[in-house]
Amino acid sequence: MDAASRPAPGSWAVVVNPSKFDDLARVRDDVARLCDVHDWPRPTWYETTVEDPGEGQAREAVDAGAELVCPLGGDGTVRAVASGLLGSELPMGLLPGGTGNLLARNLSLPLDDLDAALTVAMTGADLAVDVGEVAWDGAEPAVFLVAAGMGLDAEMMAGVDARLKKRVGWLAYALSGASALFRLGFGVRVAADRRRAVSQHARTVMVANCGELAGGLSLIPDARVDDGLLDTILATPRSIAAWFAIALHVLSVHRRGHPALVHLTSERVDIVTKEPVEAQLDGDAIGRRTRMTCSVRPAALTVRVVAREPE
Template sequence: MPTDAPSGTVTETSSGVRRAALVINPTKQSTDEVRQAVERVSAEDGWEAPLVIETTKDDPGSGQARQALDAGVDLVIAAGGDGTVRCVAEELVGTDTLMALVPLGTGNLLARNVDIAVDDPTAAVEAAFRGTERSIDVVHLTLDHAQETQVFLVMAGLGYDAAIMSDTREDLKDRVGWLAYVDAGIRNLPGEPAHASISIDGAEPFECRLRSVMGGNCGKIMGGLEIFPGAKIDDGLMDLMTIAPKGKLGWLAVLGKLFARGKGRDPSLQYYQCLTAEVSLREPLAVQLDGDPLGEAKHLLFEVKPKSLRLRMPLGYKDPAIVSDPLP
């Protein structure tokens, strides 16, 4: 429940006093530290007392973000895991309201890509108020011709990678963090390729057999590995990757090309850049968005919305492999 003004309340932002909303997952560690830091920095910088809204099991961030928008805040801080960040972003896309994040999850994928501290919540809060602003791309994904789209900020996948996310043991994540994904990855290595039809930017579809197809907005994941080498979060393009290992040693070729940053001609790993992509399967496979399992689907439609989300990130030089302009 909110600890401040109810939904629909108009804050003093209308008279020029800025106000932040903190959308926070209460089940995560360091929540008290984050609340205190947001209250402290708000006071130090002359902002109104923040609106604090907790997520719930039934609503991991979308309703809370809408409540923050209704309250007229200037900044919405998503404090939680990748699911909380994605749900908040989904409501802020296309608005003028600034978003920031305090990573409290296991993957913290967007934070890793934009240099937000994943192990220092106080530093992340200070960056949320005092960092630089960027406008980043957001990718909209439609599953099985649904009427509504969903968004992702880092990557979405169909097949092997999504099976990893849905099969990762929560108890192991609590003990060893992101290494739990490695365990799930090894257990899901065996499997048969699926027949897929893929169209890039509306071109004639091509047929292939694959274990996974992934769309990426930016490239870094846990352990410093770049799944989409050189993918920029603000270039108006999405990177599409297909994984099709051949034979028992095929996964070694996939890993080799990943560590070589996509260089080489091995067909086990192929990259494309596009504004839109359409993937059709004969049989449904598991789907994930920014690490969240979403069940199964047979048809995916990706569409990039360039620079449609205002995001606050730390001051300082940015990795030019992540953003188009490396200066703050």
């Protein structure tokens, strides 16, 4: 269905993280104004809390009859709302409200234009995307939409200055990463599906559902959010030269590969470290862990994306 022919939903909801906005009333007014301009219904608003960052609010919106649910906050809010929508088959519309907007980046959605993002959410096409699940140290699984990881990427998240992040956005992560770059690595064993396990001394290990990270960095160009697979990246540099070679590989148009960068694809992956290592989930640091078991739920979530023009 093309964008022009899709009717706006009769009832829809916004799940907002109020901590992300200095003037939430103005944001509400902007959404109301845009709805009035386009003759769309105004949404029902649900605010997240520390105790419930969005999952319960999304379920409440579903129970209330919403036909579309839109998270408005950071990547954590998007992940929580997605958790609440699993199994409902209702579409999720992505509105810009965080620093990373990682899932929106990977789906080529508007990142800083509320009007454009709202237009896609209200009139775009539906795309069924994969959802990752991760169980840390044997705990109950949590979902991820972009990536779960251990090591350098998680240390970047844990070390970022919140005030600096608010001022300069994703560059705050780069500064945090620079300070963490030369710390010691860790022993890790990675088993992907039924293939022989890989044991390495690594600096970072990341399990990704899609390939683009903050700042437009394309870590895994071949990763697709709807391919039914997870992509695991294991970085094992042992020198400054190896780090530069990995950086050249990531930034290059022609991916030549490097022995210090292992790439595996699978439906399931088990990762065990020799000692507790900092971990992250869709960009949120969650503390030190020693094991993560990841699997993929193919086409488990519906997301509203830009409608393609008919050929």
